[in-house]
Amino acid sequence: MMVWRCMTAAAVAISVSPAVIAPAMSEAAPRGGVLRFERLTLDSHEPRDDGAAGPVRTQRRLQRRARYLVTVQGSLSYYPQALWVTPPAGQIVCGRPEPRPMYPSPGQPAGPVGFDAETMYALPTRPAHCNRLDLPTPWRNFQIATGSRFTHPGSGRRTRPSRAHRYRYRIQGSGRPLRLRLVDSEASDNYGRLKVTVRRLSRAR
Numbered sequence: 565m566m567v568w569r570c571m572t573a574a575a576v577a578i579s580v581s582p583a584v585i586a587p588a589m590s591e592a593a594p595r596g597g598v599l600r601f602e603r604l605t606l607d608s609h610e611p612r613d614d615g616a617a618g619p620v621r622t623q624r625r626l627q628r629r630a631r632y633l634v635t636v637q638g639s640l641s642y643y644p645q646a647l648w649v650t651p652p653a654g655q656i657v658c659g660r661p662e663p664r665p666m667y668p669s670p671g672q673p674a675g676p677v678g679f680d681a682e683t684m685y686a687l688p689t690r691p692a693h694c695n696r697l698d699l700p701t702p703w704r705n706f707q708i709a710t711g712s713r714f715t716h717p718g719s720g721r722r723t724r725p726s727r728a729h730r731y732r733y734r735i736q737g738s739g740r741p742l743r744l745r746l747v748d749s750e751a752s753d754n755y756g757r758l759k760v761t762v763r764r765l766s767r768a769r
């Protein structure tokens with residue numbers, strides 16, 4: 565999979581505009597065919613602990629060697645709400661959490677959050693662990709796959725979350741649907757969703 569680069573919210577506001585995205589092409593994408601524009605939601609919460617939340621996938625395949633823009637926005641918790649609100653003895657809230665997820669998970673708490681697609685900026689943990697972390701810090705559990713292999717699409721070096729928790733990635737299609745997941749051995753205690761748009765930038769060359 566070819567990943568070009570990750571950009572922050574400032575650039576997104578210019579390139580992703582309603583004038584560019586035709587409303588008729590959104591949401592109700594039929595299965596099959598070549599993806600031109602789709603929206604997806606990746607919920608960090610899953611009842612079953614199978615190693616990851618997701619994957620979710622586009623209904624249509626990405627055209628081989630065509631370029632696509634993937635925009636991801638949202639904030640998450642990888643821990644139960646109770647650990648943030650009333651940390652047990654010997655634990656603290658490390659970093660600067662935000663009070664609620666941008667996009668709550670249906671039926672789950674809308675409590676404090678400390679993760680987005682690129683960074684970990686808060687979590688409940690032990691003081692000694694907190695001192696070692698130096699938050700915010702890069703976080704690579706958000707992964708995508710254009711083919712068979714999942715990988716984090718960004719540089720993996722970002723140390724400050726974007727203010728809108730929005731990132732965009734330029735990728736190249738490989739003739740298969742795009743898949744997205746959040747790696748976690750225990751997704752059943754997570755909450756918060758990522759909203760994703762996938763838009764074709766160019767045809768195959």
Ligand SMILES: [Ca+2]
Pocket residue numbers: 642643748750751752753754
């Ligand atoms: Ca978890």
